[in-house]
Structure formats: structure tokens, C-alpha cells
Amino acid sequence: xxxxxxxxxxxxxxDVVIVGAGPAGLSAxxxxxxxxxxxxxxxxxxxxxxxSEVGAHILSGAVIESRALDELFPDWRxxxxxxxxxxxxxxxxxxxxxxxxxxxxxxxxxxTMHNSGNHVVSLGNLCRWLAEQAESLGVEVFPGFSAHQLxxxxxxxxxxxxxxxxxxxxxxxxxxxxxxxxxxxxGYTLFAEGCRGHLGRQLYRRFGLDADSDAQxxxxxxxxxxxxxxxxxxPGLVIHGSGWPLGDGASGGFFLYHTENHQVVVGxxxxxxxxxxxxxxxxxFQRLKHHPLLAQYLEGGKRVVYGAxxxxxxxxxxxxxxxxxxxxxxxxxxxxxxxxxxxxxHTAMKSGLLAAETVFAAMAAGDEGGRDxxxxxxxxxxxxxxxxxxxxxxxxxALHRFGPFAGGAFNFxxxxxxxxxxxxxxxxxxxxxxSLRPTRECTPINYPKPDGRLxxxxxxxxxxxxxxxxxxxxxxxxxxxxxxxxxxxxLLYAEPAQRYCPAGVYEIVxxxxxxxxxxxxxxxxxxxxxxxKDPAQNITWVTPEGGGGPNYPxx
Amino acid sequence: MKIxxxxxxxxDYNVKVRVKADNSNVDLNNVKMSINxxxxxxxxxxxxxxxxxxASEIVVVSIGPKQAQDVIRTALAMGADRGIWIDSADAxxxxxxxxxxxxxxVEAEQPGLVLLGKQAIDSDNNQTAxxxxxxxxxxxxxxxxxxxxxxxxxxxxxxIDGGLQTLALDLPAVISTDLRLNEPxxxxxxxxxxxxxxxxxxxxxxxxxxxxxxxxxxxxxxxPAERSPGIRVESVDQxxxxxxxxxxxx
Numbered sequence: 105x106x107x108x109x110x111x112x113x114x115x116x117x118x119d120v121v122i123v124g125a126g127p128a129g130l131s132a133x134x135x136x137x138x139x140x141x142x143x144x145x146x147x148x149x150x151x152x153x154x155x156s157e158v159g160a161h162i163l164s165g166a167v168i169e170s171r172a173l174d175e176l177f178p179d180w181r182x183x184x185x186x187x188x189x190x191x192x193x194x195x196x197x198x199x200x201x202x203x204x205x206x207x208x209x210x211x212x213x214x215x216t217m218h219n220s221g222n223h224v225v226s227l228g229n230l231c232r233w234l235a236e237q238a239e240s241l242g243v244e245v246f247p248g249f250s251a252h253q254l255x256x257x258x259x260x261x262x263x264x265x266x267x268x269x270x271x272x273x274x275x276x277x278x279x280x281x282x283x284x285x286x287x288x289x290x291g292y293t294l295f296a297e298g299c300r301g302h303l304g305r306q307l308y309r310r311f312g313l314d315a316d317s318d319a320q321x322x323x324x325x326x327x328x329x330x331x332x333x334x335x336x337x338x339p340g341l342v343i344h345g346s347g348w349p350l351g352d353g354a355s356g357g358f359f360l361y362h363t364e365n366h367q368v369v370v371g372x373x374x375x376x377x378x379x380x381x382x383x384x385x386x387x388x389f390q391r392l393k394h395h396p397l398l399a400q401y402l403e404g405g406k407r408v409v410y411g412a413x414x415x416x417x418x419x420x421x422x423x424x425x426x427x428x429x430x431x432x433x434x435x436x437x438x439x440x441x442x443x444x445x446x447x448x449x450h451t452a453m454k455s456g457l458l459a460a461e462t463v464f465a466a467m468a469a470g471d472e473g474g475r476d477x478x479x480x481x482x483x484x485x486x487x488x489x490x491x492x493x494x495x496x497x498x499x500x501x502a503l504h505r506f507g508p509f510a511g512g513a514f515n516f517x518x519x520x521x522x523x524x525x526x527x528x529x530x531x532x533x534x535x536x537x538x539s540l541r542p543t544r545e546c547t548p549i550n551y552p553k554p555d556g557r558l559x560x561x562x563x564x565x566x567x568x569x570x571x572x573x574x575x576x577x578x579x580x581x582x583x584x585x586x587x588x589x590x591x592x593x594x595l596l597y598a599e600p601a602q603r604y605c606p607a608g609v610y611e612i613v614x615x616x617x618x619x620x621x622x623x624x625x626x627x628x629x630x631x632x633x634x635x636x637k638d639p640a641q642n643i644t645w646v647t648p649e650g651g652g653g654p655n656y657p658x659x
Numbered sequence: 660m661k662i663x664x665x666x667x668x669x670x671d672y673n674v675k676v677r678v679k680a681d682n683s684n685v686d687l688n689n690v691k692m693s694i695n696x697x698x699x700x701x702x703x704x705x706x707x708x709x710x711x712x713x714a715s716e717i718v719v720v721s722i723g724p725k726q727a728q729d730v731i732r733t734a735l736a737m738g739a740d741r742g743i744w745i746d747s748a749d750a751x752x753x754x755x756x757x758x759x760x761x762x763x764x765v766e767a768e769q770p771g772l773v774l775l776g777k778q779a780i781d782s783d784n785n786q787t788a789x790x791x792x793x794x795x796x797x798x799x800x801x802x803x804x805x806x807x808x809x810x811x812x813x814x815x816x817x818x819i820d821g822g823l824q825t826l827a828l829d830l831p832a833v834i835s836t837d838l839r840l841n842e843p844x845x846x847x848x849x850x851x852x853x854x855x856x857x858x859x860x861x862x863x864x865x866x867x868x869x870x871x872x873x874x875x876x877x878x879x880x881x882x883p884a885e886r887s888p889g890i891r892v893e894s895v896d897q898x899x900x901x902x903x904x905x906x907x908x909x
Contacts, residue, residue, distance in 0.1 A: 114847075114849065116848070116849055116852075156671075156673075156691065157691055160691065226689070228689075229689065244852060246848055246851060248846075249848055267848065270845040271845060280842070281842060281844060281845060283844070283845040283847060286847070286848050286849070288848075331680065365688070366680075408677065556888060567675065568675060570671075570673050570674050570675060570691070571673075572673040655671065655673050655674060655691050657674075657688075657689035657690055657691065658688075658689035
């Protein structure tokens with residue numbers, strides 16, 4: 105297809121365009137409108153979201169702290185925010201093997217991991233509620249539209265985004281239904297795409313945002329929602345743990361939360377700095393559920409939803425510069441998750457509030473956009489968000505460098521005795537994609553076959569994510585060098601994409617006796633792991649046609 | 660000519676449908692809802708008739724709780740002119756109730772053509788268009804795969820078991836749409852904003868003079884039986900053996 109020139113596209117202008125209807129983007133949208141209304145000013149704000157509806161691509165544990173929500177809507181209870189299940193009990197375990205679990209006494213748990221006062225929520229539902237609040241404040245929320253490209257001003261500043269073209273065939277040619285993407289011009293564009301946002305990646309490169317920060321670190325979170333037997337349900341019970349089945353240089357942690365309506369969520373986060381290319385995060389998660397600690401709740405229940413999403417957990421040391429001419433980075437697109445608390449919602453929301461306050465202050469003073477708002481960094485430094493993330497800065501690096509035992513002990517001392525004020529900073533600059541070892545140095549892992557009761561195969565899981573992409577469209581997983589998967593990845597690492605992808609997108613199939621690399625892009629749940637973990641950094645995730653991807657309900 | 664299009668809000672076609680634990684109904688908790696795909700095709704056809712100069716106004720009607728307005732807005736964003744929402748609150752309704760309500764709208768609006776999806780993908784009844792045609796005493800053509808208006812007649816190609824059937828109907832008429840009639844357009848972002856400002860009137864069954872009297876009661880909903888897992892056989896002989904003695908199909 106001929107490239108569509110920007111002059112041929114329809115354009116709309118807003119004061120602020122926000123990319124991504126997650127907790128960060130929607131909090132920013134609400135706050136902008138609150139500030140404008142308080143000041144009696146007109147402000148036009150729009151939010152674009154690639155999911156088919158708000159919440160469709162949201163996946164989180166989630167136990168959340170309400171601190172940022174309290175600031176945004178002090179009356180959230182009266183407004184009916186879906187924070188209905190308060191944490192009633194908090195348990196932390198170390199799994200020694202497939203049978204044994206050791207409960208960590210409360211007194212030895214790092215203070216950051218205490219959950220009293222927090223709520224078990226569906227982040228998807230919280231975002232749906234936030235979107236309703238935003239719309240009633242006058243924000244235009246557009247689900248089903250992906251922010252596909254950056255719109256750059258003549259001076260190189262960001263001037264908005266261009267939504268994806270619709271109705272493009274797999275060969276790149278326009279179909280009868282072709283509808284060109286739209287230019288959304290903005291004074292300021294707030295990027296809240298979540299972890300490893302694809303425009304965020306371009307911004308990092310264009311403006312060198314991560315030049316002075318440590319390498320970002322990631323985890324892959326896999327999650328399922330289960331209907332369990334009513335007699336096994338204990339609303340508000342929160343279980344965390346680590347250990348088995350991960351080991352041999354692989355780390356991570358699991359969770360099981362009892363929510364409302366006899367449902368539990370169970371999940372595993374696998375740190376993406378694992379070394380053995382034979383490791384399959386998906387299969388680790390499936391076998392984890394057979395541990396008696398988790399099976400006691402799941403037995404006799406029914407799995408309802410499956411999903412997966414990468415998280416950015418590098419924390420304070422990996423935070424990039426979050427402002428650049430014409431825009432700001434918000435939430436997990438920058439990496440504001442607090443790994444010591446295993447929570448990112450309140451921090452993402454707070455970053456959204458700070459971004460909104462920054463942009464509104466500038467615009468109220470007559471700024472028409474396109475400037476580099478360093479004021480965001482100042483507001484961040486003066487906020488509890490900075491204090492909280494700084495205090496947790498050593499948590500992840502300690503676990504990476506010293507392992508779960510010594511690292512855990514370090515974290516106990518750092519977090520409980522020194523409240524995160526130990527006068528030293530640990531760094532971990534080894535990127536996750538460089539951590540794989542060649543297969544010849546590693547042992548294959550034999551995963552047990554799924555039993556169809558507690559554990560399941562990948563394809564039946566993807567089915568439960570409601571994933572759908574319009575069939576005839578260009579592949580949204582781009583290989584820079586199409587020869588690398590077979591040429592080097594297969595030989596060196598037995599093509600790890602087959603195993604790290606939690607949705608069965610990548611396959612090595614045999615055709616006429618020759619291996620072939622197949623990309624089943626229609627299965628993609630938009631977790632971004634391939635963009636992160638490919639050892640050759642050869643895969644770039646771009647947005648498919650808007651509305652495609654998973655359709656998560658209350659995830 | 661004015662066209663009335665009926666649209667229904669249903670469980671999204673990408674969602675895996677689940678049955679409530681007590682088997683009383685389908686579980687709609689936290690489930691994504693969308694415009695019924697056949698209704699979307701009906702809206703698209705109305706738009707094409709307007710673009711062809713045949714229709715001048717497109718009125719979209721939906722019946723249901725407050726969220727039914729969402730699918731009216733979707734149709735308005737596609738290009739329909741105005742909407743009517745019949746607020747039925749949480750009332751359980753069958754196809755005849757719906758047809759009666761739509762009949763009152765047709766009476767008031769006096770359209771030249773009424774377009775409906777052939778069925779809703781939730782209940783799969785395939786009744787409303789037929790009942791509506793009978794109530795209005797209009798000619799009907801169901802399962803349309805092509806529609807052309809010629810003077811005061813509409814020529815409709817229908818998808819039937821044996822192939823295609825072409826009918827000519829006097830207007831006003833009722834048509835229900837099949838899958839191959841058209842491919843609905845993408846909704847454009849500026850149109851979604853415009854749709855928020857298009858007129859949408861609200862009415863109720865009482866105001867329309869229809870007494871809802873659901874004569875059906877739903878006894879039980881069950882998911883399809885789960886297929887038992889397959890087994891891998893070692894040889895063709897074993898397969899034949901199993902087909903003969905276990906499956907008893909040979």
C-alpha cells in the first residue's frame with residue numbers, strides 16, 4: 105500500500121491527548137478536568153485505548169493501596185468505586201518443593217509487603233469505573249483506537265499521535281473497508297501505554313530518556329481467574345510466595361487472592377532475567393497450581409479467564425527521564441511500579457496526577473504546548489511517590505544479586521530496620537534479554553502434562569483470554585531480520601520464543617523436513633514479552649488494528 | 660424514505676459464554692457487551708441505502724436497560740440520524756413483546772422500510788422480524804443477502820437452504836439481514852464525538868401502550884457437554900480395533 109501522507113488524514117485537535125486507558129492515563133484525565141473545572145477553564149482531553157473497551161487489556165493481581173485514589177476522589181466510596189473486598193488476612197510462603205510450604209512469620213516479612221488496609225480488586229473494573237468518572241467530567245474516551253505513530257512537530261517536539269489505519273490487508277494493501285488513521289493533535293501528549301509501550305520505546309530512543317538510568321527489568325505475569333467452591337472461599341485472603349517451581353537461577357513469585365463472588369485469582373510472576381532457555385513461564389505456572397497450598401482452593405473449581413502481561417519492575421534506579429518536548433511518560437510506561445510492595449496501581453495513578461498537575465499549571469499560565477515540562481520531575485521529586493520508590497530502590501537488585509535468601513534478608517534489614525534509608529544503592533545493569541545461556545550449557549526441563557483440571561494447555565488458555573484480531577491484517581510482531589529465529593536463536597537457544605510466549609504465538613514447525621518459524625499473531629495477548637526477552641532484540645511489537653487483542657473481563 | 664433499524668445489545672461474539680453456577684441463565688457479570696452483529700449489518704445496509712439516495716433518514720431503536728443506549732450510540736456513530744431508546748428496565752421479554760414494542764414505533768414513525776438482524780446471537784430466536792411484519796401487516800423478506808429498492812418495491816435476495824431466492828416486496832416492508840449482506844464499516848473517531856450530540860429520545864413500554872406479559876419462563880440453561888480428551892493410537896490396526904470395539908462405529 106502507498107504510505108498515507110499526513111496531509112491526507114483527518115485531524116482533530118485537543119489540549120491533551122492521553123495514550124492508554126489504564127490507571128495512570130485515566131487518573132491524569134480525571135485530574136486535568138477537575139483542575140480545569142476548579143479554575144473555570146475549558147480544557148479538551150481525549151484518551152485513546154487499543155482495547156475493544158476500557159479494561160479489555162488490563163491485567164493485574166491486584167491488591168491495591170488506595171492512597172492515590174484517595175487524593176483523586178476522596179469520596180470514591182460514595183461514587184461506587186469497585187474496591188469492595190478489604191484484605192482480611194495476609195500470608196507469605198516459601199515453597200520448598202512440590203509438596204512442602206513454609207509460612208514466613210509475619211514478623212520477618214519486609215514491611216512493604218504487609219497488606220492490611222489494602223483492597224483486592226479487579227484492575228479492569230477499576231479502570232472501567234475511572235473511565236466513567238472521566239467521561240462524566242467531560243473527557244472523550246475512545247476505546248478500539250490504537251495510538252500507532254508519534255506525530256512530530258517541525259521542531260522535533262511531540263505534537264500528538266496518529267491512530268492506526270483500519271482495513272489494511274495482510275499484504276499491506278488497502279481493503280474495501282480501508283479507513284485511514286486519524287491525526288490527534290495535542291498541546292501535550294501523555295503516554296500511559298503500560299509496560300514496554302511501543303510508542304514509549306520510540307520516545308526513549310528519540311529523546312535518550314534512559315541514558316542515565318539503570319537497565320529496566322521485567323517480569324512476565326501470568327494470571328487466571330477461577331470460580332471456586334463456596335466452602336473454600338475466604339474473601340480478602342491474600343497469599344503470596346516464592347520458591348518452587350522456580351529455581352536454577354530463575355526467580356519470581358506467585359499470588360492467590362480471594363475476591364468476591366466465590367472467585368479467586370491465581371498468578372505467577374517470572375522474572376525475565378532467567379538464564380535457561382528451556383524455561384517456560386507458562387508451564388511453570390501450570391505446575392505451580394498443583395502445589396497443595398494453591399490446589400486446596402482450586403480443586404473442584406472452574407477456570408474462567410486466563411491472561412498474561414509483562415511488568416516493569418526495575419524501580420527507582422531504572423526510571424528514565426519522564427519528560428520531553430511535548431509530552432510526559434506515565435506509570436508503567438516509565439516503570440513506576442514499586443517492586444518491594446509488588447504494587448503498581450497507586451504509583452501509576454500518582455504519576456498520572458502529577459502529570460495532570462504539571463500540564464495544567466503550564467497551560468493555565470498560557471503555554472500552548474510542545475515544551476519540555478521539567479516541572480514534572482520537580483513535582484515527582486517532591487511527592488510521596490519519589491520517597492516510596494527511592495526507599496524501595498535496592499529491593500529488586502538485592503534479590504537479583506544475592507538470591508532469594510540473602511537478598512530477602514537484606515530487604516528485611518533495609519525495609520524494616522532502616523525503612524529504605526540504608527546509605528547505599530545496589531545496581532543491576534544486566535538487561536534481561538542478555539541473560540540467556542546457550543542450550544548446550546543448560547538442562548532441558550520436562551514439564552508435566554496438564555491434567556485438564558488444575559493445569560491446561562496453552563491454546564485452551566488463550567481461548568479463555570477472549571483474544572481476537574481481525575483476520576486479514578499485517579503481522580504486528582515485526583522481525584527486523586527474518587533469518588535470525590532459525591539462523592541463530594534456534595541453534596543457540598532452541599528458539600526460546602516458543603516457550604516464553606504465554607500465548608503460543610511463536611512456533612517452530614517442520615515443513616518438508618525443514619524447520620520453519622511461524623508467528624501466530626492472532627493469538628497475541630499483548631503482553632510484550634517477545635519485545636523484551638528475544639536475545640537478539642529482533643522482535644518489535646507494534647499495535648495491531650484497534651480493538652484487537654484480549655477481551656479480559658474483570659482481570 | 661425513512662428507515663427504522665432495530666438493534667440489540669448482546670454478549671460480545673469474542674467472549675466465551677459461561678453459564679451461572681445455578682444454571683438459571685448465562686452469566687453476564689463483567690462480560691463485554693456489544694451490538695448484535697446481524698443488527699450492525701442492518702445498520703450498515705440502511706446507511707448504504709441512504710448513500711445510494713434511496714433513504715433520507717435512519718432511525719435506530721433499541722429496547723433494554725440503560726446500557727442499551729450504548730448500542731444506539733454505536734449505530735449513530737456509524738452514521739444513523741437519531742435514536743429511540745425504549746427503557747424496559749430489567750424486564751424479561753420474549754420476541755413477541757419486542758415485536759409489539761417495535762410495532763408501536765413503526766406506527767408512530769411510518770417508515771418505508773424496517774431492517775432487523777435475522778437473529779440475536781444471544782437467544783438465537785429468529786422471530787422478531789417475522790412477528791413484527793405480521794403485526795404491522797407488512798410484507799417480509801428474511802435472511803437478506805442483497806437489497807435493492809426499485810420504485811415502490813424492494814427486491815431482496817434471500818439465502819435459503821437450496822441456494823438463493825429473489826423476492827419483490829411492496830413497500831413498506833420488513834427485512835431481516837443475513838451475514839453476507841455487507842461488511843459493516845469502521846466507526847470513525849470524529850463520528851463517535853458527533854454521535855454523542857445526535858438526538859436520542861427515551862420512551863417506555865407504558866408510554867407506548869404495551870403491557871409486557873412474558874409468557875415464557877426459563878427453566879434451565881446448560882453448557883454443551885465437554886468433549887472428552889482424545890487418545891493417540893499406536894497404529895492403524897489399533898485405530899480400527901478401537902473404532903470397532905470401543906466406539907462401535909464400524
